[in-house]
Amino acid sequence: MTVDGWFIAALVVGLVSSAICVIAALLKKGPNDVTLLAVAAVELFLLSYLVASIVRTAAGTAIAGAPWEFWAYLITAISLPVAGFYWAILERSFWSNYVLAAVGVTVVVMMARMAQIWYGAAAPATATGAALRTGLGMALGTGSVQ
Amino acid sequence: MSMNQPAASRTQDTKSTGPGRLLIAVYGIFALAATARAGFQIISKFAEAPVAYLLSALAAVVYIAATISLAKKGRSWFKAAAVAVCIELLGVLIVGALSIFDAQAFPQDTVWSQFGRGYGFVPLLLPILGLIWLYRHRKPAEQP
Numbered sequence: 001m002t003v004d005g006w007f008i009a010a011l012v013v014g015l016v017s018s019a020i021c022v023i024a025a026l027l028k029k030g031p032n033d034v035t036l037l038a039v040a041a042v043e044l045f046l047l048s049y050l051v052a053s054i055v056r057t058a059a060g061t062a063i064a065g066a067p068w069e070f071w072a073y074l075i076t077a078i079s080l081p082v083a084g085f086y087w088a089i090l091e092r093s094f095w096s097n098y099v100l101a102a103v104g105v106t107v108v109v110m111m112a113r114m115a116q117i118w119y120g121a122a123a124p125a126t127a128t129g130a131a132l133r134t135g136l137g138m139a140l141g142t143g144s145v146q
Numbered sequence: 147m148s149m150n151q152p153a154a155s156r157t158q159d160t161k162s163t164g165p166g167r168l169l170i171a172v173y174g175i176f177a178l179a180a181t182a183r184a185g186f187q188i189i190s191k192f193a194e195a196p197v198a199y200l201l202s203a204l205a206a207v208v209y210i211a212a213t214i215s216l217a218k219k220g221r222s223w224f225k226a227a228a229v230a231v232c233i234e235l236l237g238v239l240i241v242g243a244l245s246i247f248d249a250q251a252f253p254q255d256t257v258w259s260q261f262g263r264g265y266g267f268v269p270l271l272l273p274i275l276g277l278i279w280l281y282r283h284r285k286p287a288e289q290p
Contacts, residue, residue, distance in 0.1 A: 069186055076178060087171055095164045099171040106175055 002119040006049055010111035013045045018104035025097035031088045039100050042107050043081040049111075050074055064120025073117065077110045161224065161283045162217050169279055170216045172272060177209035179265070180257045187255070201241060202256045208234050209257075212276065228280050235273035238262055242270070 017038040024035045053074065057063065063070050084103040088096035115121075162170060184202035192199055208230055215227035242261035255264075262269025 066186075066190065072182065072186075076182065080175075083174070084171070087167065087174075091163060091167055093164060093167075095167050098168045102168070102171055102175065 002115060002121060004115065004119075006052070007111055007115045010045060010049070011108055013041055014104035014108035014111070016104075017042050018101045021097045021101035021104070025094045025101065028094045029097065030092040030094055031096045031100060035097050035100050036085065036088075039081045039085060039103050042104050043078070046074070046078045046081070046107065050078060063118055065117035070114055070117045073110055073114050077107050077114075080106060080110075161227075161280070162219065166216065166279060166283070169276060170213060172268070173209060173213040173216060173276075176257070176265075176269065176272065177206065177213045180206035180209045183255075183257060198256055201237075201258070205234075205237060205241075205257045208237060216276070224280070224284070227276075231273050231276040231280065234269075235277065238269050238273065 020038040021035045024032070029035075053070075057067075081103050084100050088099050090096075160166065180202065184199065184206045187199040187202055212227060212230035212234060215223045215230055238258045238261060241256060241258035245256075245259040257265060257269055261267060
């Protein structure tokens with residue numbers, strides 16, 4: 001995949017947000033202003049990415065992959081912090097901060113997929129799949145697997 | 147007041163609290179991911195590999211069922227959750243094994259392919275954690 005500024009920004013915002021939530025959870029703190037703002041920062045980033053993506057496509061940049069898949073990913077990602085917030089405040093125990101921590105990491109993974117769709121990189125599953133097959137085949141002593 | 151509740155209802159109700167909330171959240175993310183993936187595969191390229199994409203759809207249904215039944219309180223929802231998580235474990239083991247040893251018949255793009263490698267092996271870990279969680283929160287009547 002092509003790593004652009006948007007993905008780097010997502011990586012920083014998402015991982016810092018998750019780290020803050022994990023630290024708060026490890027300190028046995030429930031969801032508070034700090035962790036909720038950390039998740040809000042992810043939401044703010046995604047909303048600016050949405051606006052920028054609309055502007056970029058309107059200005060004539062073509063999405064390499066299926067455009068509707070890109071927009072579906074983006075809308076789902078935007079709804080994640082909201083869902084995490086809702087699920088976390090229903091029970092204000094420190095476990096809810098782990099739930100909030102899952103938001104940032106998940107958004108980073110989804111941003112990686114969105115970058116693949118935007119720039120048109122193929123899914124890289126094949127090479128690693130072959131390596132895993134070979135490795136497992138050797139481990140189990142079956143020479144017939146390829 | 148909650149201290150006076152009978153042990154049975156207390157035990158059942160803890161299924162969706164504490165660590166259970168994180169478990170349900172992760173299940174929810176996988177329900178979303180699997181549904182989106184299966185939907186995309188079936189809409190855009192179903193004819194390429196109908197069996198694999200139907201298995202994708204099955205995975206999506208199982209994740210949705212597990213998420214809902216883990217979040218709901220009560221005896222029947224507990225059983226439903228146990229069944230859903232067991233099917234999930236079987237699914238990831240069978241599909242994972244098939245995708246490695248019969249790769250031609252099995253395109254490598256379902257959630258369960260290669261034991262969930264594309265998702266950081268979380269699909270393999272999740273049903274195990276789910277079963278441990280359910281076992282620790284089973285009904286008192288079933289405890290030895």
